[in-house]
Amino acid sequence: MRSDPLPASLFIKNRSKLIASLEPGSVVVVCSGERVRRSGDQHYPFRQQSDFFYLTGLHTEGYVLFLAPDHPREEFREVLLMREPSGKERIWSGPGLSVAEVIHRSGITHIRGMDEMDELIGELLPASGTIYCNLPEDAGQQPGVRSSEWEVYHRFKSSYPHLNSARLSLLLTPLRMVKEPEEVAQIRKACSVTGRAFRKALSVIRPGCREFEVEAEIIAEFIRSGAEGHAFDPILACGEHALVLHHNENRGRCSEGDLLLMDFGAEVGGYAADCSRTVPVSGRFTARQRALHDAVHEIFTRARDLMKPGVLLDDLQQQVGALWQEAHIRLGLYTLEEAARQDPPGSLWKKYFMHGLSHSIGLDVHDPFDRNIPLRPGMVLSCEPAIYLPEEGLGIRLENVLLVTETGTEDLMAGIPMDAEEVEQLMK
Ligand SMILES: [Mn+2]
Known part of the structure; x- marks a missing residue:
């Protein structure tokens, strides 16, 4: 983004408001937006998915945020999965944010690699009552969200078919309505x-x-x-x-x-x-x-x-x-x-x-x-x-x-x- 980043304190505050509105044992999953293909090898300019930005302050693609505030172990309560750019992507698009920058901008301290997703889901689920995410009804209004959100959602559902799921917008809409x-x-x-x-x-x-x-x-x-x-x-x-x-x-x-x-x-x-x-x-x-x-x-x-x-x-x-x-x-x-x-x-x-x-x-x-x-x-x-x-x-x-x-x-x-x-x- 051309603008200076907002302080991490805002996004820490936003996450704590969301956590305060969760029922006990809930897990929240939010994926960053993805670049949308325009035609040929070109993409539309990247625009972050707004819910993800609201909770993290991060403006790039390739992340999944997990919130599980009631997890017995502190290191699983707030986790950001991050996709490391490949060697080729580094050459064409630059190195992306470092882990230190991600921590500095978002205030999230537990950063893991995307390859740890299944392990993380296994760790979070047994404790989970309801999983909140951008389900298809919301995703329809947010181009670019569907694919990654669906993938994570299905990974959860295939491991735990009886899991309750609910629309994240039920919780985030009342919060996003009132501006800090x-x-x-x-x-x-x-x-x-x-x-x-x-x-x-x-x-x-x-x-x-x-x-x-x-x-x-x-x-x-x-x-x-x-x-x-x-x-x-x-x-x-x-x-x-x-x-x-x-x-x-x-x-x-x-x-x-x-x-x-x-x-x-x-x-x-x-x-x-x-x-x-x-x-x-x-x-x-x-x-x-x-x-x-x-x-x-x-x-x-x-x-x-x-x-x-x-x-x-x-x-x-x-x-x-x-x-x-x-x-x-x-x-x-x-x-x-x-x-x-x-x-x-x-x-x-x-x-x-x-x-x-x-x-x-x-x-x-x-x-x-x-x-x-x-x-x-x-x-x-x-x-x-x-x-x-x-x-x-x-x-x-x-x-x-x-x-x-x-x-x-x-x-x-x-x-x-x-x-x-x-x-x-x-x-x-
Ligand atoms: Mn108008």
Whole structure:
């Protein structure tokens, strides 16, 4: 990674939180991610599996973490298996981390070779009640996890067919939902790099430019700032491209009079930012665009003010839906009478705002979240109201990253211009 590593104390803390939530006699197994083949002899850039990173701070492939906190012998309670690179791999890809570096970064002191896996499984299992790992249901959402996790899981199961197994995400999701201060600091950095990229991007937007030219400014600023890159495929969507929620091709041409929707975010040290802005290609909103943009901005502010400890995301979604209904009527999209007649009641707004207002952000841009758990301090969430109008060939989305505090939220993107007037000033 380009970023400086976080201190091992964070990962020691994360493991101890997980251990505290385990039933007696449990074993946890987590594999590092694997490089995914692209085509021929090339691979996609390596990205660590987030659960493994959360528990170890290690960013390379070829590890398996075992936690067995109730094991009678201390040297089996926390073990990391490490695959030594072959002679050929050393020549092509370098030596990798030394054992001393692995210990320093992760705080795990018992490091063994991958060839000791069967012996270790034999040692851990007799004491085990339940084995927690990323089972296929979770692995499906995490490309690259499946193969190695499956292999270890099957080794356990073939030695001990009656073993209970459970999804690690049941335990890790509630933990990953609340960020430690070190994690919030990384997300802050990612947000500030994202803000710089937004300002750079504004400088190249003009009638006739291509969506990918704007994308190029963004990635240049990310790399220049030492970020890992994009936290997700960036969306540069001009005109009606904005109606496709995940428009990623970014080859369109920005036309005079159109709006450009930008949804992008840097990844710093494994942590994501997620920002959306919608700006006029010509540098000036039309009266109609301005009215629509102001409506989204106002709902952003009101939704942000509704986000505080104790709130459930599903309730928030309904409250924001009601705010949208008022705004839609004001904007002439439907009448009060039509709203009164709608079937089912309270659903008309979804035609113009069909996605969630908020998702959790952390190591993943859509971080694991249990919607049955109310907001609490330390959670980091997006706030992203939007309006999509196929009839008018445009979509407007505004999105910031918020940190839930004791009393409300802190806007981690407060420094990135959102106001229509301010955006026009910057584009002059
Ligand atoms: Mn988002």
